[in-house]
Amino acid sequence: MKEVVVKDVAIGKGRPKIIIPVVGKSEQEIIDTFSKINQEPCDLIEWRIDHFDDVLEEGAVASLSHKLKETCSKPLLITFRTQHEGGVCQLGDEGYQKLYQSIIDDADFELLDIEMMMPDDMVTTLIEQAHQKNIKVILSNHDFDKTPEKATIIERLTIMEEKGADIAKIAVMPNDKSDVVTLLNATFERSQVAETPLITMSMGQLGMVSRLAGELFGSQASFGALGQVSAPGQAPVEDLHNVLNLLTLNAE
Numbered sequence: 001m002k003e004v005v006v007k008d009v010a011i012g013k014g015r016p017k018i019i020i021p022v023v024g025k026s027e028q029e030i031i032d033t034f035s036k037i038n039q040e041p042c043d044l045i046e047w048r049i050d051h052f053d054d055v056l057e058e059g060a061v062a063s064l065s066h067k068l069k070e071t072c073s074k075p076l077l078i079t080f081r082t083q084h085e086g087g088v089c090q091l092g093d094e095g096y097q098k099l100y101q102s103i104i105d106d107a108d109f110e111l112l113d114i115e116m117m118m119p120d121d122m123v124t125t126l127i128e129q130a131h132q133k134n135i136k137v138i139l140s141n142h143d144f145d146k147t148p149e150k151a152t153i154i155e156r157l158t159i160m161e162e163k164g165a166d167i168a169k170i171a172v173m174p175n176d177k178s179d180v181v182t183l184l185n186a187t188f189e190r191s192q193v194a195e196t197p198l199i200t201m202s203m204g205q206l207g208m209v210s211r212l213a214g215e216l217f218g219s220q221a222s223f224g225a226l227g228q229v230s231a232p233g234q235a236p237v238e239d240l241h242n243v244l245n246l247l248t249l250n251a252e
């Protein structure tokens with residue numbers, strides 16, 4: 001499997017990397033959270049721009065990204081999560097493409113989350129544009145209602161790699177314990193042959209074990225909360241850090 005290296009963080013090597021999601025609304029709230037993250041045990045930051053009040057103001061994301069980088073220089077993942085997949089801001093496909101194009105052109109960041117279910121030509125174009133700027137792409141998919149069958153999860157992770165993702169990510173909701181096993185099993189099977197690192201999780205309290213023990217099954221990063229969660233089942237970042245270090249198969 002290829003490692004994805006952003007700054008000095010290698011995703012796909014060693015213990016899973018810790019990502020803190022930032023879901024602040026105002027510019028000040030977001031800057032304050034970034035300044036706290038400097039002291040936290042985390043490898044990357046995800047800025048969930050769908051929560052940002054000014055996300056649809058022209059140039060606002062790019063302009064704030066430069067201030068955020070001055071506040072905390074950890075590798076930055078930018079994500080606009082659509083409402084179909086658990087996000088909080090209404091935006092059509094065309095608006096999503098325009099927003100992402102302007103971010104790729106002008107923002108200061110290292111990784112971009114693109115939803116794999118967006119139209120094919122849009123995904124291809126955005127991946128090309130991101131790669132030209134040396135920005136790594138996470139293709140993602142989320143199901144907040146259920147856990148698809150193992151074959152479907154594996155198929156989606158495979159398609160993400162075929163479309164040109166640097167990292168493939170899927171988050172699904174379990175309705176019973178066997179759904180958690182399905183996600184872990186799909187992750188394990190796919191990780192045996194995948195070229196790209198995987199990030200997978202079963203959400204909610206039922207699925208929390210997948211966020212803590214993902215390394216054993218082939219998941220290479222986990223989201224840990226600093227105060228606010230961005231999805232159900234995220235453990236507080238301190239606890240996540242302790243448990244990942246305890247369970248790691250790659251102690252340094």
Ligand SMILES: O=C1C[C@@](O)(C(=O)O)C[C@@H](O)[C@@H]1O
Nearest residue numbers: 021079140171201223230231
């Ligand atoms: O894709 C993901 C994963 C996630 O949904 C989770 O379940 O931890 C949290 C989101 O912020 C992130 O964009």
